[in-house]
Amino acid sequence: MLIETARMLRRDIFTMIYQAGDGHPGAALSAVELLTALYFKVLRIDPSRPDWPERDRFILSKGHACPAWYAALARRGFFPVEWLPTLRKLGSPLQGHPDMKKTPGVDMTTGSLGHGIAIGAGMAAAARLLGKDYAVYVVTGDGELNEGIVWEAVQAAAHMQLGRLIVLVDHNGWQSCGRVEQVSGLTDIAGRFAAFGWHTQQIDGHDFEQILNAIETAQAERTRPSVIVAKTVKGKGIPFVENDNSWHKRVPTKAEYDTAMKFLGA
Amino acid sequence: MVKTAPDNAMASTRDAFAAALIEAASVDRRICLVSADSLKAARATAFAEKFPERVFELGICEQGAVAFAAGLAATGLIPVFCTYGCFITMRACEQIRTFVAYPGLNAKFVGLNGGIYGGEREGVTHMVFEDIGILRAIPRIEIVVPADAGQARKATHAIMNRPGPVYLRIGSGRDPVVFDDSTGFEFGKARPVREYGTDAAIFANGPVLKRAIIAADKLAGQGIKTTLVEVHTIKPLDIETIASVLRQTRAAVTVEDHNIYGGLGSAIAEVIAEHQPARLIRLGLQDVFPESGDAEQLLDHFGMGVQHICDAVHTLLARA
Numbered sequence: 265m266l267i268e269t270a271r272m273l274r275r276d277i278f279t280m281i282y283q284a285g286d287g288h289p290g291a292a293l294s295a296v297e298l299l300t301a302l303y304f305k306v307l308r309i310d311p312s313r314p315d316w317p318e319r320d321r322f323i324l325s326k327g328h329a330c331p332a333w334y335a336a337l338a339r340r341g342f343f344p345v346e347w348l349p350t351l352r353k354l355g356s357p358l359q360g361h362p363d364m365k366k367t368p369g370v371d372m373t374t375g376s377l378g379h380g381i382a383i384g385a386g387m388a389a390a391a392r393l394l395g396k397d398y399a400v401y402v403v404t405g406d407g408e409l410n411e412g413i414v415w416e417a418v419q420a421a422a423h424m425q426l427g428r429l430i431v432l433v434d435h436n437g438w439q440s441c442g443r444v445e446q447v448s449g450l451t452d453i454a455g456r457f458a459a460f461g462w463h464t465q466q467i468d469g470h471d472f473e474q475i476l477n478a479i480e481t482a483q484a485e486r487t488r489p490s491v492i493v494a495k496t497v498k499g500k501g502i503p504f505v506e507n508d509n510s511w512h513k514r515v516p517t518k519a520e521y522d523t524a525m526k527f528l529g530a
Numbered sequence: 531m532v533k534t535a536p537d538n539a540m541a542s543t544r545d546a547f548a549a550a551l552i553e554a555a556s557v558d559r560r561i562c563l564v565s566a567d568s569l570k571a572a573r574a575t576a577f578a579e580k581f582p583e584r585v586f587e588l589g590i591c592e593q594g595a596v597a598f599a600a601g602l603a604a605t606g607l608i609p610v611f612c613t614y615g616c617f618i619t620m621r622a623c624e625q626i627r628t629f630v631a632y633p634g635l636n637a638k639f640v641g642l643n644g645g646i647y648g649g650e651r652e653g654v655t656h657m658v659f660e661d662i663g664i665l666r667a668i669p670r671i672e673i674v675v676p677a678d679a680g681q682a683r684k685a686t687h688a689i690m691n692r693p694g695p696v697y698l699r700i701g702s703g704r705d706p707v708v709f710d711d712s713t714g715f716e717f718g719k720a721r722p723v724r725e726y727g728t729d730a731a732i733f734a735n736g737p738v739l740k741r742a743i744i745a746a747d748k749l750a751g752q753g754i755k756t757t758l759v760e761v762h763t764i765k766p767l768d769i770e771t772i773a774s775v776l777r778q779t780r781a782a783v784t785v786e787d788h789n790i791y792g793g794l795g796s797a798i799a800e801v802i803a804e805h806q807p808a809r810l811i812r813l814g815l816q817d818v819f820p821e822s823g824d825a826e827q828l829l830d831h832f833g834m835g836v837q838h839i840c841d842a843v844h845t846l847l848a849r850a
Contacts, residue, residue, distance in 0.1 A: 317606070364604070364633050372604055373633045376624060382594045383629065386601020386609075389586055393562070394605065413625075416594030424586075 266472045269339065270300045274501045275528045276335035276348055282521045284352040286360070290511040291405065292332040294436040294469070294496040295324075298403055301475040303336040308398065311341035314368040320398050321387045323372045325380020326405035326434060327361040328513075334358050334367070342369035378411025380404050381431055385421040388429040388489075399483065402431045407439025410448045415460075421489040422461035429489040430482045431457075434469060436498035438509045457491040469494025502527055532713060532723045534743055539707035541679035543700035547640055548573040550686035551610060555581055560608045561690065562586065566595040568613035571642055573703070592617045596625035596637075603635035608690065615641025615648075615699055616658035623664055630695050631671045637695050640686075644675065644699035645787025646815065646832060647737050650825040658699075659815050662764055663792015665697050672696040673764040674717070675735045675794075677708040681762065684715035692717065699736065704825065706740045720761045720768035727755020728778040730843050731808075733798050734785035735761050738834050742785045745839035754843060767797055769805060776806040781846045783811050785839055787829070790814040809849055811842040 273296050281287035303309075308320045324333045331351065338345045343357070350356035357366045361375025372383050380402040388400045408414065421429050433453055437444055444450040454464040463485045467474040475494065482490035498512075499505030502524045516524060555561040555577065562584035569575055569587070578585045586602070588595040592613060599609035611618065618641050619626070630637050641661055643649045649657025665673050672692060676685040682700050689696040723739070724732075724746040734742035739760055746758040757775055761768070776782060782802065784795040795812030802808045813834055820832050829835060 321605075372600070373629060376628050379597050379625070379629060382597035383601040383604070386586075386598035386603075387605055388601075389598070390602045390605035390607050393583055393607070413591070413593045413597060416588070416591035417598070420588045420591070420594060420598065423589075 266300055266304060269304055270296050271528055272339060273300060273332060273335040275525060275530055277331040278502065278516065278521065278524050278528070280331045280334070280348050280351045282516050283349045285515050286352050287331055287515070288328040288513050289505060290438070290498040290509065291326060291436070292329040293500045293502065293505065294498045295326070295329050295332050295403055295434045296500065297470045297472060297475060298432050298434060298494055299332050299336045301472055301479070302401055303340045305476060306479055307401070311369070314342055318396060318398055321371045321384070321400040323380040323384050323402045324362060324374055325402050326377065326408055327374035330362045333362060337367070337369040343367070377405070377408035378413045381421065382413055382417035384429055384431070385417050385424070385426055388426040389424055391428055399428045399430060404431060404433055406433055406435045406437065406444050406450060406453060409450055409453065418457060418460045418462065425487045426489045427486040430479065431489070431491045433491060433493045434496050435493050436496045438498045438512065440512055442509065454491065454493045461488060463488040463490040464493065466493045466495070469496035470500060531725065532721065533710035535707040535710055540704060541707050542573070542703040543676070543679045543682040543705045544573045544642060544703040546679035546683040547686050547700055548577060550683040552577050552580060554687055554690045555584065558608070558690070560606060562602065562607055562609050564588065564595050564599045564602070564609045564611040566590055566592050566613045566617070571614065572612035572640070574612065592622040593625050596622040597629055599637045600625070600629040600635055603630070603637045608636050608638065610638040610640060612640040612642065614643045614656055614658070615661045616643065616656060619658060619661040619664045619697070626671065627668045631668050634670055634694050636693060638689055639697045641697060641699045644701055645736060646820045646828045647787050647825045648701035650702060650828060651822050653822040654819050657820065659787065659789045660792065661697070661699060662788050662794070663796065666765055666792060666797065670694060672766065674762055675699045675764060676715070676762055677736060677739045677760060678705055679707065680709060680711050680713065681715050685762070688715055688717040701737060702825070706737050708737065708740045708743070718763045718766055718768060720759050720771040722757055723760050724756065724758035726750040726757065728757060729755045730781040730783060730846050731775045731779040732756050732758045732783045732785060732839065732843070733761050733772070733794060734758065735794055736787050738785050738787045738829060741829065741834065741836050742839055745836045748836065749840055749843055754847065756843060761794055764794060764797060769801055772798065772801050773805040776802060776808045779808065781809045781850065783813060783839060783842045783846065785834060786814045787834060788814050789817055791817060809846050811846055813838055813842055
């Protein structure tokens with residue numbers, strides 16, 4: 265069921281980017297299982313009430329992967345699937361990067377990298393002050409961990425003991441200009457979070473069982489914020505896109521689109 | 531004529547803000563304080579004692595603090611982030627723009643050490659004379675520059691009642707008292723402070739308004755009749771009042787503790803260009819970096835002295 269849903273989201277993603285003539289397929293495809301698990305299994309949400317105060321919060325810190333988020337929200341019933349082809353077009357509620365004021369279900373505007381954890385920490389701290397028990401989930405890229413504000417927030421969230429903050433790192437190993445290790449020297453992500461006092465786990469980010477188990481373990485943590493470093497494949501699900509970083513930002517041709525749809529079972 | 535204070539009276543805008551914040555938070559449980567190791571600078575230790583659960587200390591990280599505040603605001607709280615204005619508006623500029631102003635979240639920013647007067651002995655790194663220009667270029671955020679402590683207190687209450695993001699610029703804690711304590715504060719309204727006549731208009735805000743008042747009084751003694759208008763709300767700008775004064779004077783001097791680019795002088799120049807032609811001289815920091823020094827001496831040295839204001843009015847009248 266989740267596997268089928270993930271395949272559907274991948275079709276949506278590639279179709280949206282093909283129709284929009286712009287977007288980031290590689291980064292959206294690597295996050296599909298994480299988003300599928302969250303939206304179709306984990307999150308306490310009500311699509312008919314996107315502003316329900318008791319809902320779990322979700323932030324896609326890697327906002328450029330938003331076709332995946334939009335597809336998940338549409339398929340979960342937050343807005344009509346017919347909106348998806350309007351991505352990046354004038355007047356559309358689906359902006360090139362997420363806008364919380366335009367898109368039902370989007371809890372925070374993102375796109376400028378590195379901000380999800382800091383904002384999520386604020387939401388988690390607010391829950392404690394307001395006596396609410398919602399959890400805050402953030403999906404961040406690995407490349408964006410280069411941003412200094414990430415580590416400002418990682419330090420503060422541990423110091424504030426924000427146990428309801430759960431961060432999932434979509435560790436696909438690539439950033440815009442190359443391998444994360446080569447571009448920025450980013451290694452041992454879990455170790456870095458652990459050094460700040462976070463609860464850490466490392467999993468295969470395309471394996472639903474591992475994703476769901478890790479989230480359950482993270483939910484049991486009450487005083488430490490949690491990070492789940494999910495090893496993923498950039499472009500996952502479409503063989504000629506996988507691990508080819510030219511698909512970081514690229515639009516498929518008609519032939520590429522048709523081939524991809526066959527791989528995705530359309 | 532608005533009743534003003536004796537020349538040598540001093541009171542802290544920081545303490546006034548902090549007192550008002552406690553008053554506001556006592557009646558509105560949504561109000562909380564975000565600190566970047568700035569509790570002492572914000573004079574907010576009393577707030578922290580009274581409402582410990584409503585203080586969020588991030589440590590010295592202004593970008594993280596603003597993004598964190600966005601998270602608080604997105605849940606319906608009203609965060610107030612207070613630290614030096616230079617760090618709020620320059621280091622955390624993008625966080626304000628993209629994560630607060632763009633989604634229209636209800637967060638408030640209180641910038642300390644406004645201008646070279648507020649930064650005084652600290653020097654350029656801890657002064658801010660670009661904040662108004664930076665924020666004026668960002669849609670949706672409102673900007674208030676109160677003249678003194680009493681006004682800072684009332685302005686704090688006023689901004690807490692605004693529905694969206696607001697920046698309030700205050701000073702060092704060693705600030706001149708400009709107005710009599712009974713003076714009100716109406717958000718968004720430019721206010722005539724002296725109405726001697728229509729030879730020229732003087733527009734000013736912040737602590738340097740004190741100098742503009744002295745200059746207007748002095749000029750009146752010389753037979754030059756000006757209208758002095760305080761423009762404490764820079765955004766939204768009270769274009770109607772400003773244009774109506776300009777219509778009568780056709781000549782204006784602006785006085786602000788800010789670079790002459792981007793702030794009050796620029797705002798008035800825009801009104802002049804689009805609504806009501808007039809001659810204009812902008813006083814303020816003349817696009818140079820200032821230095822450490824005594825606050826009053828700094829203003830005199832960098833072109834914001836009483837004599838500079840009087841001279842500017844004379845120059846304008848000679849151009850007529």
